[in-house]
Amino acid sequence: MSKVRVRFAPSPTGGLHLGGVRTVLFNYLFAKKHGGDFIVRIEDTDQTRFVAGAEEYIFNCLQWCGLIPDESCQHGGSYGPYRQSERKAIYKQYADQLIKDGRAYYAFDTPEEIEAMRERLKTAGSHSLQYDHHIRQNMKNSLNLLPEETQRLLDTGTPYVIRIKVEPDEHIHLTDMIRGEISFDTNTVDDKVLLKADGMPTYHLAVVVDDHLMKITHAFRGEEWLPSAPIHVLLWKYLFGLDKMPQWAHLPLILKPDGNGKLSKRDGDRLGFPVYAMDWQDPITRDTTKGFKELGFLPEAFNNLLAVLGWNDGTEQEVFSMEELIDKFSMERVHKGGAKFDFEKAKWFNHEWIKKLPADNYAAIVADIFEAKGIEMDGLYLLKVIDLIKDRCTLLSDFYEQGIFFFKAPSTLDEAAVKPKWDEKKQLFFAELIKALELNTSWQHDDLENGFKELAAANQLKTGELMLPFRIMLVGGKFGPSVFNIATLIGKKETISRIKTGLNVFQN
Secondary structure, three states: OOOOEEEEOOOOOOOOEHHHHHHHHHHHHHHHHOOOEEEEOEOOOOOOOOOOOHHHHHHHHHHHHOOOOOEEOOOEOOOOOOEHHHHHHHHHHHHHHHHHOOOEEEEOOOHHHHHHHHHHHHHOOOOOOOOOOOOHHHOOEOOOOOHHHHHHHHHOOOOOEEEEOOOOOOEEEEEEOOOEEEEEEHHHOOOOEEEOOOOOEOHHHHHHHHHHHOOOOEEEEEHHHHHHHHHHHHHHHHHOOHHHOOEEEEEOOEEOOOOOOEOOHHHHHHHOOOOEOOOEEOOOOOOEEOEHHHHOOOHHHHHHHHHOOOEOOOOOOOOOOHHHHHHHOOHHHEOOOOEEOOHHHHHHHHHHHHHHOOHHHOHHHHHHHHHHOOOOOOHHHHHHHHHHHHHHOOOOOHHHHHHHHHOOOOOOOOHHHOHHHOOHHHHHHHHHHHHHHHHOOOOOHHHHHHHHHHHHHHOOOOHHHHHHHHHHHHHOOOOOOOHHHHHHHHOHHHHHHHHHHHHHHHHO
């Protein structure tokens, strides 16, 4: 068996949709499970849609996800170039071969002539407006023109495209690793353009030629490409033989939360969640579309949530490490139906991974969040803070709100939660607590807790009635981990200072 070689072939036209990253992930998992290679090939043959910066953005997204290609225009390899725009000369010879073999033809129709043809068909009530075996006999192409006229048009530089010649009344068969046997009627397939007037190939020709030359063994892509599959099967048959064709799998769509249609950027904008892996700034409008990374997602969580959108391992397990995914993944367990995207579930995965990972895995990101707000910190101290509050954080951005009080005293206190039940006895208790804390020499969690409870009992007060005011003095509100853990970490001087501030606020 040949070494497994898979590829992801994005067009550099904008942000990387989470559906695209899932395609990368499934390719990557399959390759690594089978000891194969994962290739990234940039499909930039449509120069009208090329967006500056998009290629670099794609690789930055893959870097963040940890889905590193074995071969690409950035990583090198033996089958380059890995940008289709740099392979332009390669495709022409294959298009010419198809013409020589009678499998393709020159078409000299102008865009205006094609549009006029479609208007005539529409007026006549035709159910099909495509350039196919019905229409081509009435159009300006080398199937209808005399050979001398065709050659004259070529010699005089008349613009042309090369189209595949799809024979009618045939059935094209494809075995899909997810969907099984699929059959296409060629009467519904049009004569797709293979080589454009600018000499660049269309996706159809380029993907087949490149997959052959790069020795791709398995081609996994979204199900939206299924209508193009018959053209690709024909090209494999005509150029290289069906025995050389990769195994195919067409992945299910990621659907809107309500299940009605493919998830789009507009859905994310409308419902308030990202659909791109990372922030993407349009180079023309300068508008920024938010990404999962900047929102505060861990790459481990992002990969995990994408893996189970349309796949499971047959068990109830939901949280998977990359090593587990590689071990358990199989294309046969990918679902045929689309998978509804649930942002609340996505956040649940992130929460689970924040809890699961050691603090130092993401402490640098949390430090950046604090420093962006003017808070500088000691790294070891931050690790202790993270370990205390990680169970309370769903997004990495939550660490600031959940942990800012570890770095500076709260600017306001929730007086409304304390004052209705504040009295002289509590005022005296905390005054005594300050004195007891000043004498404390160990400053350990258990000593602080035991001393607090003993002092409460001596003042004939219930510990529970004192914990809330103590928390609000230290934190500012009704949240946070154990108050004695907080006191232990912020230290004696800061703890006493915050209690004194609280006494001044509550007694007024």
